[in-house]
Amino acid sequence: MITALFCCTSSGTLASAQLNPGHATHVEEDGCGSVPSQEHIELIRQRISDGTWETATQWRYEDRGIDAYVPITAHVVRYDDGSGGLPQSRIDVAIDDLNDHVATTGLVFYQMGDTIYMNDSQYAELDSDEFCSLVAIDSVPQTVNIYFVPDFVNLCGRGSFTTNPCQGVVIDNDCTATSSNHSTFSHEVAHYFNLYHTHTTYHGVECVDGSNCATAGDVHCDTPADPNLSGVVDDFCNYTGTELDECGSGMPYAPPTTNLMSYSRKWCRTHFTQEQLSLFAWTAHNDRSDHLVYAGACCMQNEVCVQVTQELCLSVGGTYLAGQSCDDGVCSEQCDADLTGDDHVGVDDLLAVIAGWQNPYTVDDLLLVISSWGPCE
Ligand SMILES: [Zn+2]
Structure with a gap:
């Protein structure tokens, strides 16, 4: 637990110093301060034993087909004089990056409302023990409140697990x-x-051979045993560690250096595994469902259908159909018989049915054309 709390190494130091020559005094800031509460660890332990965890890690968007939007509230902390704030363009890029990383989950993150600015030098240089007081300020319920600070002392970031007291x-x-x-x-x-x-060990150490992957480590079997990559990944994203299996097999670790949840170099981390994405989506639809904005079908003029939120649909003059999917052809339902697409059911559609008789058209299509005769509504 201690290693997760303060995990700083020299990795990323060079890049930080180059990018921020004026802040060379805090170059060792690539750690993550995220720590689940004991209650949370117990909850996950329970879910592992009752099968809920397996359900969560097997959740697949392709089976469920649920599109949902996740609103983010962006808070930019600046010094008292208004300096040091993160530019909006970087917030936009960060959200785009995230959406790329979770592209197969059906979740789409977006910034809701304008960025909230706070000028307070105390929070601009944030100590980890000020986390809870900061995230209580101007927090917008049912959104992911993200605070960008000029200097998070010794840390890069910290996020709350679902049951942590401070969110x-x-x-x-x-x-x-x-x-x-x-x-x-x-x-x-x-x-x-x-x-x-x-590399987490709240549920025990994962063996290099993966034999206990369903109950130990990060409890994902598609993430190989990871001894903690802090300081053991080179500039080219090669693992350089020499640690041997803690389970006693004598095997060396062979962890990937590209996983977003590892302590690899920042620029090496590019993806989540399938099980991680499944857990991410399952958690969104269960533990964080109050955050989600479900998209429905939005019928635009000319019967074009787009899958968006109600707010966005109405803002562009569309007709919103809650709980409906564009895949069901909801926007063109009234004119299914308009086979030629001229907004009119008539002789041309009848001829199209005859020309395509038995392949693909059948007597049902013939009856539909006759019963729908006339202009499309
Ligand atoms: Zn972390």
Whole structure:
């Protein structure tokens, strides 16, 4: 637990110093301060034993087909004089990065409302023990409240697990969508959706041969045993560690260096595994369901259908159909018989049915054309 609490190493130091020459005094800030509460660990232990965890890690968007939007409230903390704030463009990039990382989950993150600014030098240089007081300020319920600070002392970021007493995410500006870091933002938000570090040991040490992967480590079997990659990944994302299996087999670890939930170099971390994505989505639809904005079918003029939120649909003059999917052809239902697409059911459609008789058209299509005769509504 201690290693997860303060995990700083020299990795990323060079890039930080180059990018921020004026802040060379706090170069060791690539740690993550996210720690689940004991209650949370017990909850997950219970879910592992009763099968809920397996259900969560096997959740697949392709089976469920649920699209949902997740609103983010962005808070930019600045010094008393208004300096040091993260530019909006970097927030936008960070959200885009996250959406790329979770693209197969059906979840789409978006910033809701304008960025909330706070000028307070006390919080601009944030100590970890100020996390709870910061995330209580201007927090908007049912959204992911993310606070960007000029300096998160000794840390890059921290995100709350679902049962933590203080709820929110804090990220150091220097770790947010920089040229060498497109991973911390997604990493911290993933904690908010209950993803563990790949090297976590709250549930025991995962053996290199993976034999206990369903109950130990990060409790995902598609993330190999990870001894903690802090300081043992080179500039080219190669693992350089020499540690041997803690389970006693004598085998060396062979962890991937690209996983977003690892402590690999920031620029090496590019993806979540399938089980991590499944847990992310399952948590969103269960533990964080109050955050979700479900998209429905939005019928635009000319019967074009787009799957968006009600708010967005109405703002562009569409007709919103809650709980309906564009896949069901809901926007063109009244004119299914308009085979030629001229907004009129008539002789041309009848001829099309005859020309395509038995392949693909049948007597049902013929009857539909006759019963729908006339202009489309
Ligand atoms: Zn972390």
